[in-house]
Amino acid sequence: MMKATTYISTLLFFFFITATTSILASATEKPTSTDPTPAPWPLQFHSILFVNYSGSLSLIDLWYDWPNGRNFNIVQDQLGKLLYDAEWNNGTSFQYTLDSNEECRSIQLEVGILRPNWLDGATYLGQEYVDGFLCNVWEKVDFIWYYEDIVTKRPVHWVFYTGRSIHVMTFEVGAVLDDAKWQAPMYCFEKKDVKTGYNAVDVNLLKPQLEGVLKGSMQL
Numbered sequence: 480m481m482k483a484t485t486y487i488s489t490l491l492f493f494f495f496i497t498a499t500t501s502i503l504a505s506a507t508e509k510p511t512s513t514d515p516t517p518a519p520w521p522l523q524f525h526s527i528l529f530v531n532y533s534g535s536l537s538l539i540d541l542w543y544d545w546p547n548g549r550n551f552n553i554v555q556d557q558l559g560k561l562l563y564d565a566e567w568n569n570g571t572s573f574q575y576t577l578d579s580n581e582e583c584r585s586i587q588l589e590v591g592i593l594r595p596n597w598l599d600g601a602t603y604l605g606q607e608y609v610d611g612f613l614c615n616v617w618e619k620v621d622f623i624w625y626y627e628d629i630v631t632k633r634p635v636h637w638v639f640y641t642g643r644s645i646h647v648m649t650f651e652v653g654a655v656l657d658d659a660k661w662q663a664p665m666y667c668f669e670k671k672d673v674k675t676g677y678n679a680v681d682v683n684l685l686k687p688q689l690e691g692v693l694k695g696s697m698q699l
Contacts, residue, residue: 514603515615517625518632520595522546525654526634529646539645542656543592550592551656565661568592573663583667598625609636610646 520543528539540553548568555561566572568591575583601617607626608614612635614626626636633650 515629516603517598517601517615517617517627520545520593520597520634521652522595523653523655525649525651525656527648529648530643531646532641532643542654544655545592545595548591549661551661563663565663566592573667575663575667577664581664581666583664585667601625 522545524543526541526543528541530537530539536557537559538555540551540555542551542553544550550566552564552566553561554564560576560578562574562576564572564574570588570591572586572588573583574586575581598617598619601619604616604618604624606613606629607616609626612626612628613630614635615629617625617627619625622640624638625634627633628635634647636644636646638644
Protein backbone atom coordinates (compact mmCIF):
# COMPACT_ATOMS: atom_id res chain seq x y z
CA MET A 480 0.00 0.00 0.00
CA MET A 481 1.26 3.49 -0.82
CA LYS A 482 2.33 5.71 2.04
CA ALA A 483 -0.57 7.99 2.98
CA THR A 484 1.30 11.28 2.61
CA THR A 485 2.72 10.43 -0.80
CA TYR A 486 -0.56 9.12 -2.15
CA ILE A 487 -2.56 12.11 -0.83
CA SER A 488 -0.10 14.56 -2.42
CA THR A 489 -0.59 12.90 -5.80
CA LEU A 490 -4.33 12.57 -5.33
CA LEU A 491 -4.65 16.25 -4.43
CA PHE A 492 -3.02 17.38 -7.65
CA PHE A 493 -5.09 14.92 -9.70
CA PHE A 494 -8.30 16.06 -8.04
CA PHE A 495 -7.59 19.77 -8.35
CA ILE A 496 -7.00 19.46 -12.08
CA THR A 497 -9.98 17.22 -12.84
CA ALA A 498 -12.41 18.96 -10.49
CA THR A 499 -11.51 22.28 -12.09
CA THR A 500 -13.07 21.00 -15.31
CA SER A 501 -16.55 20.99 -13.76
CA ILE A 502 -16.18 24.01 -11.52
CA LEU A 503 -14.70 26.36 -14.09
CA ALA A 504 -17.04 25.25 -16.86
CA SER A 505 -19.96 26.52 -14.80
CA ALA A 506 -18.69 30.12 -14.56
CA THR A 507 -20.65 32.61 -16.64
CA GLU A 508 -18.82 35.90 -16.18
CA LYS A 509 -17.31 37.41 -19.34
CA PRO A 510 -14.24 39.66 -19.62
CA THR A 511 -14.70 43.17 -20.93
CA SER A 512 -13.77 43.86 -24.54
CA THR A 513 -10.62 45.75 -23.51
CA ASP A 514 -9.23 43.03 -21.24
CA PRO A 515 -6.78 40.45 -22.60
CA THR A 516 -7.97 36.86 -22.54
CA PRO A 517 -5.84 33.81 -21.66
CA ALA A 518 -4.61 31.74 -24.58
CA PRO A 519 -6.32 28.34 -24.87
CA TRP A 520 -4.06 25.44 -24.04
CA PRO A 521 -2.48 23.74 -27.06
CA LEU A 522 -4.28 20.53 -28.00
CA GLN A 523 -1.11 18.60 -27.18
CA PHE A 524 1.88 19.61 -25.07
CA HIS A 525 4.50 18.38 -22.61
CA SER A 526 5.43 20.35 -19.50
CA ILE A 527 7.63 19.97 -16.44
CA LEU A 528 5.98 21.48 -13.36
CA PHE A 529 7.52 22.34 -10.00
CA VAL A 530 4.93 22.13 -7.22
CA ASN A 531 5.13 23.60 -3.73
CA TYR A 532 2.39 22.98 -1.20
CA SER A 533 3.21 24.30 2.28
CA GLY A 534 6.82 23.19 1.82
CA SER A 535 5.95 19.78 0.37
CA LEU A 536 7.77 19.69 -2.97
CA SER A 537 7.28 17.62 -6.11
CA LEU A 538 8.05 17.56 -9.81
CA ILE A 539 5.34 16.64 -12.29
CA ASP A 540 6.04 15.48 -15.82
CA LEU A 541 2.79 16.43 -17.55
CA TRP A 542 1.60 15.18 -20.96
CA TYR A 543 -1.63 16.75 -22.21
CA ASP A 544 -3.34 15.13 -25.18
CA TRP A 545 -6.80 16.54 -25.84
CA PRO A 546 -7.41 14.94 -29.28
CA ASN A 547 -7.01 11.51 -27.69
CA GLY A 548 -8.88 12.45 -24.51
CA ARG A 549 -6.05 11.77 -22.08
CA ASN A 550 -3.70 13.42 -19.59
CA PHE A 551 -0.65 11.89 -17.91
CA ASN A 552 1.03 13.08 -14.69
CA ILE A 553 4.32 11.44 -13.71
CA VAL A 554 4.87 12.64 -10.14
CA GLN A 555 8.11 12.62 -8.19
CA ASP A 556 7.58 13.72 -4.58
CA GLN A 557 10.74 14.98 -2.90
CA LEU A 558 12.64 11.92 -1.63
CA GLY A 559 9.50 9.86 -2.26
CA LYS A 560 8.12 7.42 -4.77
CA LEU A 561 7.76 7.94 -8.49
CA LEU A 562 4.03 7.70 -9.21
CA TYR A 563 2.20 7.52 -12.52
CA ASP A 564 -1.27 8.96 -13.02
CA ALA A 565 -2.91 8.29 -16.39
CA GLU A 566 -6.23 10.14 -16.71
CA TRP A 567 -8.88 9.68 -19.40
CA ASN A 568 -11.76 11.83 -20.58
CA ASN A 569 -14.30 9.22 -19.46
CA GLY A 570 -13.34 9.95 -15.83
CA THR A 571 -11.09 6.91 -15.37
CA SER A 572 -7.68 7.33 -13.76
CA PHE A 573 -4.97 4.75 -13.06
CA GLN A 574 -2.43 5.65 -10.38
CA TYR A 575 0.46 3.24 -10.05
CA THR A 576 4.16 2.61 -9.50
CA LEU A 577 6.44 0.65 -11.81
CA ASP A 578 8.58 -0.83 -9.06
CA SER A 579 8.59 -4.34 -7.62
CA ASN A 580 5.74 -3.49 -5.22
CA GLU A 581 3.33 -3.30 -8.18
CA GLU A 582 1.07 -0.75 -6.50
CA CYS A 583 -1.97 0.44 -8.43
CA ARG A 584 -5.29 2.15 -7.84
CA SER A 585 -8.07 2.91 -10.28
CA ILE A 586 -10.39 5.86 -9.66
CA GLN A 587 -13.62 6.63 -11.50
CA LEU A 588 -14.86 10.24 -11.33
CA GLU A 589 -17.68 12.09 -13.05
CA VAL A 590 -15.34 14.55 -14.75
CA GLY A 591 -12.73 14.13 -17.46
CA ILE A 592 -9.61 16.11 -18.28
CA LEU A 593 -9.43 19.89 -18.65
CA ARG A 594 -10.71 21.38 -21.89
CA PRO A 595 -8.21 23.54 -23.83
CA ASN A 596 -10.45 26.58 -23.21
CA TRP A 597 -11.02 25.91 -19.50
CA LEU A 598 -10.05 29.51 -18.66
CA ASP A 599 -12.88 31.07 -20.66
CA GLY A 600 -14.69 33.64 -18.53
CA ALA A 601 -11.79 34.22 -16.14
CA THR A 602 -11.56 37.67 -14.52
CA TYR A 603 -8.57 39.75 -15.61
CA LEU A 604 -6.56 41.17 -12.68
CA GLY A 605 -3.77 43.04 -14.49
CA GLN A 606 -0.04 42.40 -14.87
CA GLU A 607 2.51 41.09 -12.39
CA TYR A 608 6.10 39.85 -12.45
CA VAL A 609 6.30 36.17 -11.50
CA ASP A 610 9.44 34.02 -11.65
CA GLY A 611 11.13 36.80 -13.65
CA PHE A 612 8.38 37.02 -16.31
CA LEU A 613 5.92 39.86 -16.82
CA CYS A 614 2.57 38.09 -16.84
CA ASN A 615 -1.08 38.78 -17.40
CA VAL A 616 -3.03 37.45 -14.43
CA TRP A 617 -6.55 35.99 -14.29
CA GLU A 618 -8.68 34.60 -11.50
CA LYS A 619 -11.36 31.97 -11.96
CA VAL A 620 -14.29 31.71 -9.51
CA ASP A 621 -12.01 32.27 -6.48
CA PHE A 622 -10.49 28.85 -7.23
CA ILE A 623 -7.35 29.45 -9.27
CA TRP A 624 -5.04 32.34 -10.18
CA TYR A 625 -3.35 31.90 -13.57
CA TYR A 626 -0.23 33.73 -14.80
CA GLU A 627 0.64 33.87 -18.51
CA ASP A 628 3.73 35.44 -20.10
CA ILE A 629 2.56 38.55 -21.97
CA VAL A 630 5.00 37.97 -24.85
CA THR A 631 4.91 34.23 -25.55
CA LYS A 632 1.42 33.51 -24.10
CA ARG A 633 2.87 30.49 -22.35
CA PRO A 634 1.67 29.62 -18.84
CA VAL A 635 4.24 30.57 -16.21
CA HIS A 636 2.57 29.94 -12.88
CA TRP A 637 -0.75 29.16 -11.24
CA VAL A 638 -1.95 29.06 -7.66
CA PHE A 639 -4.95 27.22 -6.21
CA TYR A 640 -7.07 28.76 -3.47
CA THR A 641 -5.50 26.33 -0.99
CA GLY A 642 -2.05 27.83 -1.61
CA ARG A 643 -0.77 25.01 -3.81
CA SER A 644 1.68 26.76 -6.12
CA ILE A 645 2.72 25.42 -9.54
CA HIS A 646 5.64 26.80 -11.56
CA VAL A 647 5.98 25.90 -15.23
CA MET A 648 9.58 24.90 -15.95
CA THR A 649 9.21 23.73 -19.58
CA PHE A 650 6.37 23.96 -22.10
CA GLU A 651 6.72 22.01 -25.36
CA VAL A 652 3.80 22.63 -27.70
CA GLY A 653 2.88 19.65 -29.90
CA ALA A 654 4.94 17.09 -27.94
CA VAL A 655 3.20 13.71 -27.75
CA LEU A 656 3.97 10.71 -25.54
CA ASP A 657 4.15 7.35 -27.31
CA ASP A 658 0.91 5.38 -27.11
CA ALA A 659 2.63 2.46 -25.39
CA LYS A 660 3.57 4.67 -22.42
CA TRP A 661 -0.12 5.34 -21.64
CA GLN A 662 -0.89 1.69 -20.96
CA ALA A 663 -1.35 0.91 -17.28
CA PRO A 664 0.49 -2.27 -16.15
CA MET A 665 -1.37 -5.58 -16.08
CA TYR A 666 -1.46 -5.70 -12.29
CA CYS A 667 -3.77 -2.66 -12.33
CA PHE A 668 -6.41 -4.89 -13.88
CA GLU A 669 -5.62 -7.98 -11.81
CA LYS A 670 -5.87 -6.43 -8.33
CA LYS A 671 -9.29 -4.86 -8.90
CA ASP A 672 -8.60 -1.96 -6.52
CA VAL A 673 -11.19 0.40 -7.95
CA LYS A 674 -12.63 3.50 -6.31
CA THR A 675 -15.71 5.37 -7.51
CA GLY A 676 -15.47 9.02 -6.52
CA TYR A 677 -14.21 9.44 -2.94
CA ASN A 678 -15.28 7.55 0.15
CA ALA A 679 -15.52 8.92 3.68
CA VAL A 680 -11.91 8.00 4.46
CA ASP A 681 -10.60 9.93 1.46
CA VAL A 682 -12.68 12.99 2.25
CA ASN A 683 -11.55 13.07 5.87
CA LEU A 684 -7.91 12.79 4.85
CA LEU A 685 -8.19 15.60 2.32
CA LYS A 686 -10.09 18.11 4.48
CA PRO A 687 -10.06 21.05 4.74
CA GLN A 688 -8.37 21.56 1.38
CA LEU A 689 -10.99 19.81 -0.73
CA GLU A 690 -14.19 20.23 1.22
CA GLY A 691 -15.71 23.06 -0.81
CA VAL A 692 -14.28 21.87 -4.11
CA LEU A 693 -15.48 18.32 -3.67
CA LYS A 694 -19.06 19.33 -2.84
CA GLY A 695 -19.20 21.83 -5.67
CA SER A 696 -17.86 19.54 -8.37
CA MET A 697 -20.11 16.64 -7.49
CA GLN A 698 -23.17 18.83 -7.87
CA LEU A 699 -22.36 19.89 -11.43
